[in-house]
Amino acid sequence: xxxxxxxxxxxxxxxxxxxxxxxxxxxxxxxxxxxxxxxxxxxxxxxxxxxxxxxxxxxxxxxxxxxxxxxxxxxxxxxxxxxxxxxxxxxxxxxxxxxxxxxxxxxxxxxxxxxxxxxxxxxxxxxxxxxxxxxxxxxxxxxxxxxxxxxxxxx
Amino acid sequence: xxxxxxxxxxxxxxxxxxxxxxxxxxxxxxxxxxxxxxxxxxxxxxxxxxxxxxxxxxxxxxxxxxxxxxxxxxxxxxxxxxxxxxxxxxxxxxxxxxxxxxxxxxxxxxxxxxxxxxxxxxxxxxxxxxxxxxxxxxxxxxxxxxxxxxxxxxx
DNA sequence: TGATTCGTGGGGAAAAGTGGGGGAATGTGG
DNA sequence: CCACATTCCCCCACTTTTCCCCACGAATCA
Numbered sequence: 432x433x434x435x436x437x438x439x440x441x442x443x444x445x446x447x448x449x450x451x452x453x454x455x456x457x458x459x460x461x462x463x464x465x466x467x468x469x470x471x472x473x474x475x476x477x478x479x480x481x482x483x484x485x486x487x488x489x490x491x492x493x494x495x496x497x498x499x500x501x502x503x504x505x506x507x508x509x510x511x512x513x514x515x516x517x518x519x520x521x522x523x524x525x526x527x528x529x530x531x532x533x534x535x536x537x538x539x540x541x542x543x544x545x546x547x548x549x550x551x552x553x554x555x556x557x558x559x560x561x562x563x564x565x566x567x568x569x570x571x572x573x574x575x576x577x578x579x580x581x582x583x584x585x586x
Numbered sequence: 587x588x589x590x591x592x593x594x595x596x597x598x599x600x601x602x603x604x605x606x607x608x609x610x611x612x613x614x615x616x617x618x619x620x621x622x623x624x625x626x627x628x629x630x631x632x633x634x635x636x637x638x639x640x641x642x643x644x645x646x647x648x649x650x651x652x653x654x655x656x657x658x659x660x661x662x663x664x665x666x667x668x669x670x671x672x673x674x675x676x677x678x679x680x681x682x683x684x685x686x687x688x689x690x691x692x693x694x695x696x697x698x699x700x701x702x703x704x705x706x707x708x709x710x711x712x713x714x715x716x717x718x719x720x721x722x723x724x725x726x727x728x729x730x731x732x733x734x735x736x737x738x739x740x741x
Numbered sequence: 742t743g744a745t746t747c748g749t750g751g752g753g754a755a756a757a758g759t760g761g762g763g764g765a766a767t768g769t770g771g
Numbered sequence: 772c773c774a775c776a777t778t779c780c781c782c783c784a785c786t787t788t789t790c791c792c793c794a795c796g797a798a799t800c801a
Contacts, residue, residue: 498597498710500741511740513724513729513730519598520707520708520709522599523599
């Protein structure tokens with residue numbers, strides 16, 4: 432939670448439709464930029480993939496906390512190696528350009544099936560980037576209903 | 587962790603598609619060169635094999651730490667001997683040329699099934715070099731999903 | 742309706758990856 | 772000990788990608 436430096440960070444919320452240009456750039460929704468703590472300093476973030484078929488984006492400090500946790504685990508573990516090969520192996524770090532955009536590297540673009548139109552979805556500590564049809568499938572009402580049942584024990 | 591000299595080392599992250607030329611050379615991704623601490627001094631690294639079917643590359647100092655650890659273990663252990671015969675027996679050390687490339691020795695090339703196109707995959711302390719199809723098999727979404735289940739106890 | 746903010750597009754400089762030629766070093770066989 | 776072939780590494784040149792910068796248009800707010 433929050434910036435390592437003690438500065439507070441707001442949660443990411445909501446969904447936004449943006450467009451990926453011919454060079455593979457997308458503008459981060461303004462609301463998300465604010466959530467990361469002002470747009471003036473150069474914001475760094477890390478983008479990787481999710482097994483669901485979308486991209487996940489973390490502010491760099493949040494990501495670093497994850498890495499530190501992974502690094503402290505027994506590295507001989509084969510399952511962990513597979514997991515890291517996936518999460519870290521797909522990770523791409525970068526900064527926003529002056530227009531508040533990031534460059535989505537071609538491998539990630541292909542993985543998530545992104546072409547012109549993409550959806551940003553805020554999920555508290557991080558946000559996701561989705562292909563439209565996939566997002567619809569992943570968040571369909573029926574699917575969410577069945578999932579909600581299984582969660583009832585948690586809250 | 588990090589450089590023995592006390593200087594901090596960044597993690598290796600991301601995947602990059604590069605090509606092995608006719609002479610068996612590949613350019614190390616610029617991001618990885620940076621992670622090893624600047625490109626000015628001649629960077630040395632150690633390359634060996636992984637049972638998964640890829641090559642593993644360590645900065646020389648990270649590799650040395652591994653060697654020290656192995657050396658300190660009870661050497662009568664047959665499993666350890668088998669392991670070392672594998673890891674150390676395949677190891678090849680080398681330096682980057684002025685263009686930031688390394689030479690992959692023919693036996694290693696053959697072991698990992700590498701021909702023209704190869705993938706670099708960062709996994710924190712070290713990185714791997716993969717044949718495309720093998721990588722896909724090793725990091726497929728279905729495989730990762732099942733692995734994630736087993737790991738849930740760890741974090 | 743004027744001003745500001747936000748998303749979109751493109752041009753151009755710089756950097757990174759790729760490939761090939763030639764000389765030094767290495768190792769092999771006579 | 773000397774020729775020979777091979778491997779390896781340095782240099783140069785080319786192509787592609789990345790990352791700056793600036794400018795337009797739509798939407799928002801006063």
